[in-house]
Amino acid sequence: MERIGKVEKTEAEWKKILTPEEFYILREKGTERAFSGEYNDHKESGVYRCAGCGLPLFAAEDKFDSGSGWPSYIRPIAPSHVREETDNSLLMRRTEVLCARCGGHQGHVFADGPPPTGLRYCINSASLNFVKTETAVFAGGCFWCMQPPYDKLEGVITTTVGYTGGNTENPDYESVTSGNTGHVEAVRIRFDPEKVSFKTLMAEFWRNINPTMREGQFADIGPQYRPVIFVQNEAQKAEALASREALNKSGRFDRPAAVDIEPAAAFYPAEDYHQSYYQKNPMRYEMYKRGSGRAGYLKRVWGDEGGP
Ligand SMILES: [Zn+2]
Incomplete structure (x- = not known):
């Protein structure tokens, strides 16, 4: 997900797949009229993707009511998903926000937003497509290893590694x-x-x-590596309990699962360096996964069904 390829098309090709309004905004850097866009007042839980190429750009929890008449966000969904460029048009010096994959114009970013970022990403509705999403949070030891299996699953929109379930803020x-x-x-x-x-x-x-490991995962021992399923609601809790029960009954392991099921808590995204580590440092990631014992264990227990 982090390895952001480029989508490049000719003007004629864009015209074929975009509505005239989308083309005007994404490709001609237009701006929709204030208070006219379908997402200005929109408050559902989910993700806003680029209307040109589908790359996830903003998350509902980062949206706030700025009163400006355009959908406003305090940050992009991931720093690498947008590109920012100086825009000196209209006799102003502004910072333009573009989709990092297709270069589609999204809007501008201003330094008058609310905390914690103080930023206001002022975005056109017509350059976005909303998709309703749910969230799941899993701890399975070293987070580098838990991102690849989900990135490859159909229906997963984004994955983020981070820290949760503790008692300090902004760890x-x-x-x-x-x-x-x-x-x-x-x-x-x-x-x-x-x-x-x-x-x-x-x-x-x-x-x-x-x-079956409670005190960590593989070579990583310590409370920060204990496996946990963080459930967002009662439905997920019921599913998690049933799934753990089924695993215990399967006879695949000689001991019952030592994985806790806990209510979801504040989630703090990890430093950019750790996001999609397996794509940024593929050699070191493979060495780590083998060296920690994870790769070999999954192969023994699951054969070809295991791991990514
Ligand atoms: Zn795009």
Whole structure:
């Protein structure tokens, strides 16, 4: 997901797939009239994708009511998903926001937003397409290893690695690694429930961890590596309990699953360096996954069904 390829098309090709309004905004850097766009007042839970190429650009939880008449967000869904450029048109110096994949114009970013970022991404509705999503959060030891299996699942819109379940605010890698903050390394998955079920995400979870280890995962021992299913609601809790029960009854493991099911807590995205680590540092990632014992264990337990 992080390896953002480029989508390049000719003007004629864009005209074929975009509506005239989308073309005007995305390709001609137009602006829709204030208060006219369909997402200005929109408050559903989900993800806004580029109307040109489908790349997820903004998340509903980062949206706020700016009163400007355009959908406004405090940050992009991931720093690498947008490109920012100086725009000196209209006798103003502004910062233009573009889709990092297709270069489609989205809007501008201003330094008058609310905390914690102080930024206001002022975006056209017509350059976005909303998709309703649900969230799942799993801790399965080192978070580098928990992102690839979900990135490849159909219906997963975005994955983010981060820290959750602890008792300090805005933890960073160093403080979590000390084992004193109570946070665990985890992956947050935003998924389209019409395309992939929470049950399928659960099955993928079991196939990528050692469910009999409570005190960590593989070579990583410590409270920050304990496996946890963080449930968002009662429905997910019921599914998680049923899934753990089914795993215990399957006879695949000689001990019952030592994985806790806990209510979801604040999730703090990890430093950019850790996001999609397997794509940024493929050699080191493969060495780590083998060296930690995870790759070999999954192969033994699951054969070709295991892991990514
Ligand atoms: Zn795009």
